[in-house]
Amino acid sequence: MEQRPGAGARTRYWFDTTLARGTSALVGWLVRLGGTTGSPARVALSVLLALVALVYVSTLVGLITTGLTERLIALRRGRSKLLERSHVVVLGWSEQVFTVVSELVAAGANQRRSAVAILADRDKTAMEESLQSKVGPTGRTRLICRSGPSADPAVLALTSPATADSVIVLPPDASRSDADVVKALLALRATARGDDVTVPVVAAVRDSRYLLAARLAAGSRGVVLESDTVTARLIAQAARRPGLSLVHRDLLDFAGDEFYPAAHPSLPGREFGEALLSYGNASVVGLIRDGVPWLNPPARTVLESDDQRLVIAADDDTAELADCAPLVDERSVAGPRPSDTRPERLLVLGWNRRAPLVLREWGRNAPQNSVADVVADEDEAVVRAACDDDSDGSGWTCVARRGDTTRPETLAGLDLGSYDSVIVLGQEPRAGEPPEEPDTRTLVTLLVLRHLERRTGRELPLVTELTDDGNRPLAPLGPGADVIISGKLIGLLMAQISQNRHLADVFDELFSAGGTQIHLCPAADYVVTGHETSFATVVAAARARGECAVGYRSQADARRAPGYGLRLNPPKAHRRRWSAGDEVVVIAGEGRRGAVRSDRLPLPRRTPRG
Structure with a gap:
């Protein structure tokens, strides 16, 4: 015997059938539920008013729904305008974007609130998913993606570049990348509504033929890197001294120690050589005089009242003054050794x-x-x-x-x-x-x-x-x-400069064809091996050679992650037994101040005194 459906099933079926009849059935429901009792005229008027109210409410709901839908579509397409201040704008999309954004997130970790806006001619949802996958948690930093060509001033204005702390222009992976960078820089000029870009800009080009055009388009506050030249120089330097790439990566990564201007004013009349042993937890590498970094000046350079000391430290406010001269053991300083000039x-x-x-x-x-x-x-x-x-x-x-x-x-x-x-x-x-x-x-x-x-x-x-x-x-x-990693290297460099404009001159000198550079030198050139002594002794020995010692690499730990024996900016009181295979990281060279080389267009800078 066939089982008859229950009352609940019959009720649902009747209700579905009624709705399937269309608008006439719905109006009938309205008459039954919204009608009043009384004379036929009163009932008709009540139904008419209910219908009018339904039309108005339906129209209002439709308008609200349409507006919300259009807004959601605009947000999904990344075409709404940002109302941010003190944020960082990243223009373009390439493999470098993940390095740049990751470093900006690390830089903003100690801030209350920071934002990074990325504008690229890609789908907004796809960009967000890629960043979430490769960058990971962003902490206090908000990532905001906008979709559209960065060379279009109207689209570029969506990122509010005029109120940003800095703008980073990434070179695309396509063959016409340098031309696209110049166009994006020109679009920034158009949004500035003037002859110059008012916000600090960091960009990169591969071909030196576009370097002058890009620097002119970037304006007086812009920094344009020649990525191929920087990469080639670092490859060549690492080839002559294995392990040097680890030093560069550590200095460029926000996770390690970086270059900072010291918060403490220089004491006028003192010599730079004395400053090398004036911090217990920071490495002095130069001066900032008249706004121009001066790496590894001569030890007898007399400090002026408005000089700032340039240091390598964990953060911009962590360097602590300390007299480290008593930590130096003169007996452990090595004597001079002949240099190796054999052909390579x-x-x-x-x-x-x-x-x-x-x-x-x-x-x-x-x-x-x-x-x-x-x-x-x-x-x-x-x-x-x-x-x-x-x-x-x-x-x-x-x-x-x-x-x-x-x-x-x-x-x-x-x-x-x-x-x-x-x-x-x-x-x-x-x-x-x-x-x-x-x-x-x-x-x-x-x-x-x-x-x-x-x-x-x-x-x-x-x-x-x-x-x-x-x-x-x-x-x-x-x-x-x-x-x-050429793309990652340039991305790290751009992120560093975007946070501190002075670093453009510092890295330009370090990565230049001549002048002051980073070197890995045998520890036996500085201290007597086989004995235990302090790092302050190494600093003093390097000072006597006209160099700034900033770290060392241990041969015994050269194969151990994560540092592979490298330690930058150790405390001056740090003591260890030095072996013949150990190396000392030094900043050495001519120590030129504001020098202009023939292979680059000089960056706008104030004229140094003297």
Whole structure:
């Protein structure tokens, strides 16, 4: 016997059937529920008024719903205007955006409230999901995405650049990236409604042909980096002194110690050499005189009343004054040793647009009669021509050989043990190749090199260039190996400068072709090895050599994460037993103040006294 449906099911079915009849059924419900008793005229008038009220309410609800829908669509499309102040605006989208945003989040961790606005010609939801995936929790920093072309002044105005603390213009990954950067800078000028951009701007271009145009468009408060040149110089410096990339990464990362102007005023009449031992937990590296950083001035430089000391410290307010001169043990200071001027041999595997710059920077500091061998899947005449064009008479030789660096027989035919350093460069992507192809070839080359290392029993002093930071964990490299992620490096640099405009001159000097630079030098040049002594003794020994000691690298810990033996800015009272394989991190060089080099357009600056 068929079971009859219950009362609840029959009631729901009757109600659904009534609604399915359409508007007439709904009006009938209104008559039954909203009608009043009385004469027919009174009932009709009541129903009419209810219908009028329904129309008005429905219209109002429709307008509200439409307005909310349009607003939600606008928010979803990222086309609403920001009403923020003291925020940071990031224009463009590339792999560097994750590094820049991550560093800005770290910089804003000790602030009550901060905001970062990202404008790119991408879907807003996709940008938010990518940032959430790769940046992670943002703490007190709010990330605000807006969608549209950054070269459109009307769209750019949505980010309120006039009220921002700084604007960062990222170079896109496309081939026309430099032209897009210039257009975005011009759009900033248009939104400023004047002849100059009033907000500090940090941008980067790859091709030096666009450098002058970009700097003119950025205005007097703008800083434009030449990313390929900076990357090439750091690769060349790391090739001559393995481990140097760790120092650069630590100084550029907000998670470590950075450059800050000291909060304490300089004592006029004192000498700079005395200031080197005047902080117990900070490393003095120079002065800021008339707004211009002056790295590693001579120790006898007399301080002026308005000078600021430039220090490496954990934060801008953590440096503490302390007389560390009593910590120096003069008996542990090492005597002078002859410098090593023997010719060097460099092997470059691979070729890209930065390769000539790398060779030029390496050759500029290499001893006489040094040789750079280049093995690449490139025409030998092209390589030789590039080397000849960049030759500056430094007395080094470039030898080109064509070969596929991913093939074992190519690398096995080289006398790898005879080279002082090896650089692996990623090949430029060819037409139709995916953007990750250069790193794929680099990873294959590294696998073969690791195989040859095991066969020969000798670890190669290797510097590797990667384009994608996500491939770093995949690289078959030893702990603490030198890896230069070009995009991440420039992103870190841009984030640092956006927070402190003075750092543009500091890093420009450190990463320049000559002058003051960061060096890793044998600890035996400074202190007697095999004995325990304080870091203050190392600082005093470096001062006698015209250098600023800022840290050290322990050979015993060189393979241990996370620091791989590197320690920047140790306390002056820190004592340890120094071994022959330890290295000291120093800032050394000519110590030029406000010098203008021929290879760059000078940044606007005040004229130093004297």
